Amino acid sequence: MSRPFLSVANLAVHFPTSDGLVRATDGLSYTLERGKTLGIVGESGSGKSVSSSAILGLHRGTNAQVSGEIWFDGTDLLSLSDEDMRRRRGKDVAMIFQDPLSALHPYYRVGDQISEAYLAHNQVSKRVARARTIEMLDRVGIPQPDRRVDDYPHQFSGGMRQRVMIAMALINDPILLIADEPTTALDVTVQAQILDLLQELQREFNTALIMITHDLGVIAEIADDVLVMYAGRAVEYGATRDLMTQPAMPYTWGLIQSIPDVTRSVDLPLRPIPGNPPSLLNQPPGCAFFARCEYAQFVPGDRCATTLPDLLPLSDGHLKRCHLDHDLASYAVVETGAI
Amino acid sequence: MIAYAIRRILVGIVLLLSMVLVVFVLFFASGNPAKSVCGKFCTPEKLTQVTKVYGYDQPITTQFGEFIQGLAVGRDYPVNDAYRAALEKSNPDLVIHCAAPCLGYSQHDAATVNADIAKYAPVTISIAVFAFIFWIFFGVFFGVLAAVFKGKWLDRILVGVTLVVYALPTFFVGTFLLQYVAIKWQLVPYPTYVSIADGGVGGWLVGLTLPALTLALFYMAAYVRITRAFVLESLSEDYIRTARAKGLTERVVLFKHGLRAALTPLLSMAGLDFAALLAGAVITESVFNYQGLGLLAVIANQNSDLPVLIGLVIVAGAAVIIMNILVDILYAFVDPRVRLR
Ligand SMILES: Nc1ncnc2c1ncn2[C@@H]1O[C@H](COP(=O)(O)OP(=O)(O)OP(=O)(O)O)[C@@H](O)[C@H]1O
Numbered sequence A: 001m002s003r004p005f006l007s008v009a010n011l012a013v014h015f016p017t018s019d020g021l022v023r024a025t026d027g028l029s030y031t032l033e034r035g036k037t038l039g040i041v042g043e044s045g046s047g048k049s050v051s052s053s054a055i056l057g058l059h060r061g062t063n064a065q066v067s068g069e070i071w072f073d074g075t076d077l078l079s080l081s082d083e084d085m086r087r088r089r090g091k092d093v094a095m096i097f098q099d100p101l102s103a104l105h106p107y108y109r110v111g112d113q114i115s116e117a118y119l120a121h122n123q124v125s126k127r128v129a130r131a132r133t134i135e136m137l138d139r140v141g142i143p144q145p146d147r148r149v150d151d152y153p154h155q156f157s158g159g160m161r162q163r164v165m166i167a168m169a170l171i172n173d174p175i176l177l178i179a180d181e182p183t184t185a186l187d188v189t190v191q192a193q194i195l196d197l198l199q200e201l202q203r204e205f206n207t208a209l210i211m212i213t214h215d216l217g218v219i220a221e222i223a224d225d226v227l228v229m230y231a232g233r234a235v236e237y238g239a240t241r242d243l244m245t246q247p248a249m250p251y252t253w254g255l256i257q258s259i260p261d262v263t264r265s266v267d268l269p270l271r272p273i274p275g276n277p278p279s280l281l282n283q284p285p286g287c288a289f290f291a292r293c294e295y296a297q298f299v300p301g302d303r304c305a306t307t308l309p310d311l312l313p314l315s316d317g318h319l320k321r322c323h324l325d326h327d328l329a330s331y332a333v334v335e336t337g338a339i
Numbered sequence B: 001m002i003a004y005a006i007r008r009i010l011v012g013i014v015l016l017l018s019m020v021l022v023v024f025v026l027f028f029a030s031g032n033p034a035k036s037v038c039g040k041f042c043t044p045e046k047l048t049q050v051t052k053v054y055g056y057d058q059p060i061t062t063q064f065g066e067f068i069q070g071l072a073v074g075r076d077y078p079v080n081d082a083y084r085a086a087l088e089k090s091n092p093d094l095v096i097h098c099a100a101p102c103l104g105y106s107q108h109d110a111a112t113v114n115a116d117i118a119k120y121a122p123v124t125i126s127i128a129v130f131a132f133i134f135w136i137f138f139g140v141f142f143g144v145l146a147a148v149f150k151g152k153w154l155d156r157i158l159v160g161v162t163l164v165v166y167a168l169p170t171f172f173v174g175t176f177l178l179q180y181v182a183i184k185w186q187l188v189p190y191p192t193y194v195s196i197a198d199g200g201v202g203g204w205l206v207g208l209t210l211p212a213l214t215l216a217l218f219y220m221a222a223y224v225r226i227t228r229a230f231v232l233e234s235l236s237e238d239y240i241r242t243a244r245a246k247g248l249t250e251r252v253v254l255f256k257h258g259l260r261a262a263l264t265p266l267l268s269m270a271g272l273d274f275a276a277l278l279a280g281a282v283i284t285e286s287v288f289n290y291q292g293l294g295l296l297a298v299i300a301n302q303n304s305d306l307p308v309l310i311g312l313v314i315v316a317g318a319a320v321i322i323m324n325i326l327v328d329i330l331y332a333f334v335d336p337r338v339r340l341r
């Protein structure tokens, strides 16, 4: 069997800080094929951005400690030289960053910032790059692209800036695209437009897409597979349908219950997950979710508090990091704390 | 853009006028300025006469009005009309016209304040400009270097050295350069100010080197640290990560994306510091005994020469205000976000 198009294996990203080692990502593994979409969900600070930036090698030159393997199209990206990695960045692998206002340079025209990405990987004149930029701006749905190309980032609305970021990421037709919360902070209609746009471009170039979000609603709409992250680790991983219908990890269930519109009837109250994620410094020995988990009572002994569960298959292709033996529906939890 | 500039200039003028008013009130509240003019053997009759001749008997509002008028259109001295008319006839050489912007008349020097300042200003401006170039060039250069090599030995040495230099008093640096570099080791000729007219650009530059260096070192040390901080801050911004993610080389990431954002705020700081530098040249000038505005201020202070002091304060204030306006206008050109505000 040949290697998957993208295969992340045992990825760890640690930041040494004056307070201690921040384990932003640990033991992370997943695979993705061309044309498919992997959704990565998790609360703020769970390591979604940090782990994905590692694919582009964005931790190089910082004090971050990155280990594991990232096999992409036949090469281990982590073993590439800095220069070889640079050549692939923005060309084969591109990333749409969250918060486009700060991700765009305030002093340069958006057109120049986009064509820069094209010029970095193509031996063409500035005129050609500009024409290509205008074409991309048009593709991502910016009206009057030949005029807007000379505007500065602050002259765009939030949704338009997000489109600029998308145009920049797609200008070299990447075969792997990482979209880091591309629709957060956008209103629902714009959000739907951006998602449609990404899917359309994905179909056209057969791009593999990693969609990072903390919104399971978005995942349900576009992802083939889902990876749920909690405190730097994968806690549940599987096909979107399996995971949404038979969540096996209480945290995933908590996320599903906090979506307003998917898989739930209107009369059931929304249930936010009580409590906060743990600090990534000095992590407790057991399950990171233990302190917030309503199902821990069904696990005999104090295993949840003392032993980190392994990521093990529940069924074919559906992995969970949880000491519970069955899927959640078979446990009767008294729904406390409902608002 | 133009409307913005005009508005800034108008605000600047209002600011300057209020500053003149405050200075005026402060100085004239401190007693009758005629006293110092009257001299050692001052009789009450003489004092009354002097007070009248120079217009110090007028209410302060009148004096202020006339001063402002002088700034705008110029005026003639002595200010008492009857006295001046008589002097026109008897001794016309003693009637002095002070062209706009007239900063006043120094009875002590028997010259207009403008003439006094014009005589001493070239030295100060030369030193300040030269120091400014020194300080910006080396301050920014070493600051960027320190930021790029953050945490490495080069960075530590630069940060350590600047800390020491920053702590050294200007008079100490100046005296050291003068006594050792110039006199004892004779590495450079003994520093004296030579105008471009007298010694050409070469002579002018040689004469300025040590004083400018003295003045620049302190600011240079400060700017190494400021530049380092700004560059580090800029390099940690999200747009730097975007630039890297595009596959740009580290050189382009640093010089195009990093420095552009780091050096722009530096521009406004440098502009304001330059104005302060003009005022700060006093110690340097006295160490090297250069005839600059600093020396003029010291002399005027010793002689209680109020008109000169007022003139100097106004010039220094105007320099600060003008630099402020220039910097703001320049800023609108380099930072697209402040345009048309
Ligand atoms: N350079 C760094 N040094 C130390 N800690 C870091 C560094 N970068 C990120 N972290 C930490 O790593 C953790 C994961 O951050 P990350 O940005 O991946 O979160 P995220 O899942 O993307 O969250 P969000 O939804 O808010 O974007 C956070 O706790 C963050 O504080």
Ligand SMILES: [Mg+2]
Pocket: A048, A049, A050, A098, A180
């Ligand atoms: Mg993130």
